[in-house]
Amino acid sequence: MNKTSVPSSPLDHPVGPTGDTPDAAADRTPAQPPAWSAARLALTAFFAVDGFLFAAWVVRIPDVRAQVAASHSALGLALLCVSAxxxxxxxxxxxxxVRYGSRPVTVASLTLLALAVPLPAHTHSVASLGAVLLLFGAGYGAANVAMNSAAVDLVAQLRRPVMPSFHAGYSLGGLLGAAVGGLLAGVLTTAWALALGGLLGLAVTAAAGAVLLRTPAAAPHTPPAGRSTAAPTATGRRGLPHARLLVLLLGLTALCTAYGEGALADWATLHLTDDVHASAGLAAAGYATYALAMTAGRVSGTWLSVRLGQRRLMLAGGLTAGAGMLLAALVPSVPAALAGFVLVGLGLANLFPLAIAQAGAAGGPRGVATASTLGYAGMLIGPPVIGFLADASSLPTALTTVAAAAVLAGLLALAVGGGRRGAARPGTPGGAGDTLRDTPAA
Structure with missing residues (x-):
């Protein structure tokens, strides 16, 4: 590679007050939007309503199960249709x-999800429930890929590591959806609750979609005259073998992170009641503390990315989550377990959003789709793997695999970052120079 046109690393250059190198500052577009632009607010609203709608469905699963008279195994097969x-x-x-743009697809996907949310309340057999959950899952999966792709573009436009803030919106929406759903469980029927949730989703989609679609998207980055174009953009790098390997490694990072999230969602409460001998109330509070810690971690994720750099933040997150999971799994004490779950939530909080952001920078919307699919696979395999290992040994021992996966996710950040020295000019939106760099980007 011609070293006269491509610097070896962002760390070889002084960093300006905004976190940019001088070359990056020269490339900054004059009309950079403010940190909280209308497009960012609208996209955050999409993430929040996505989390709200999913939580609104989850809290009504027991009612729908009774409605269709499903056994545990039959319900499990029906729920698998969401993932499928x-x-x-x-x-x-x-x-x-890639063809139509991420923003129109985001609006269409959230519309499909909002329309699908009320349907489970009107099913009367496991087969019909599975069919509507396939549609629900399609809307949910489409929304997640499209929203994250739009977020990757907006991160490049803002030139700030704000991806965690979007996922904080999802977490806050999920907490709100679960809280509202629980409060209304004894007041509204399942049909009314899900119908109102769907109407709220359509209203937010219409309002936020109008803002998002009329706000100009980021223009493709064009180097100034005389500047080497050796650094390919996200679009130009999608077909390169290096970019594909990068997306795969980031997808594995998302998989390891989602493995822990899925495992804790299904097994944390049972571990607290059966192994730590906590009361039912404390057991419920255990998962709530984990969820709140993850939300707090994502709210502070942009600030931490600026201060530490994305690679250091991901490594620290993986190690923190690993230590927290070992504490929660192996120390038979309620305070220790709760403290461990807090550490797990804080540690895992930013691994997934940063991995998806970097996959989008490396491979565009297809990179987001690949990493998201691998991440969703981790969410799928986590609960059954933990169950199988628990039967073979014990649940605390099985939960230590969550610690191993979290540490592996953090170490993968080192592997991704270490493989990109000299790959691109630092500061290029979507270029390899943005991938897990340690130079803080303001």
Whole structure:
């Protein structure tokens, strides 16, 4: 590679007050939008309503199960249709985002999800429930790929590491959806609750979609005259073997992170009641503390990315989550377990959003689709793997695999960052120079 035109690393250059190198500052577009632009607010609203709608459905699963008279195994098969619909849709949506743009596909996907949310309340057999959950999963998977693709573009436009803030919106929406759903469980029927949730989703989609679609998207980055174009953009790098390997490694990072999220969602409460001998109330509070810690971690994720750099933040997150999971799994004490779950939530909080952001920078919407699909696979395999290992040994021992996966996710950030020295000019939006750099980007 011609070293006269491509610097070896962002760390070889002084960093300006905004976190940019001098070359990056020279490339900054004059009309950089403010940190909280209308497009960012609208896209955050999409993430929030996505989390709200999913939580609104989850809290009504017991009612729907009674309605269709499903056994545990039959319900498990029906719920698997959500995942099947999502995984089948994600690669297709990546191609649609390339062709039509991420923002219109985001609006269409959230519309489909909002329309699908009320349908489970009107099913009366396991087969019909599975069919509508396929549609629900398709909308959910499409929304996640399209929203993240739009977020990757907006991160490049803002030139700030704000991806965690979007996922904080999702977490806050999920907490709100679960809280509202629980409060209304004894007041509204399942049909009314899900119908109102769907109407709220359509209203937010219409309002936020109008803002998002009329706000100009980021223009492709064009180097100034005389500047080497050796650093390919996200669009130009999608077909390169290096970019594909990068997306794969980032997808594995998302998989390891989602493995822990899925495992804790299904097994944390049982571990607290059966192994730590906590009361039912404390056991419920255990998962709530984990969820709140993850939300707090994502709210502070942009600030931490600026101060530490994305690679250091991901490594620290993986090690923190690993230590927290070992504490929660192996120390038979309620305070220790709760403290461990807080550490797990804080540690895992930013691994997934940063991995998806970097996959989008490396491979565009198709990179987001690939990493999201791998991440969703981790969410799928986590609970059954933990169950199998728990039967073979014990649940605390099985939960230590969450610690191993979290540490591996953090170490993968080192592997990704270490493989890109000299790959591109630092500061290029979507270029390799943005990938897990340690130079803080303001």
């Amino acid at each position: 619909g999502a995984v089948a849709t994600m690669p297709l949506v990546g191609r649609l985002c």
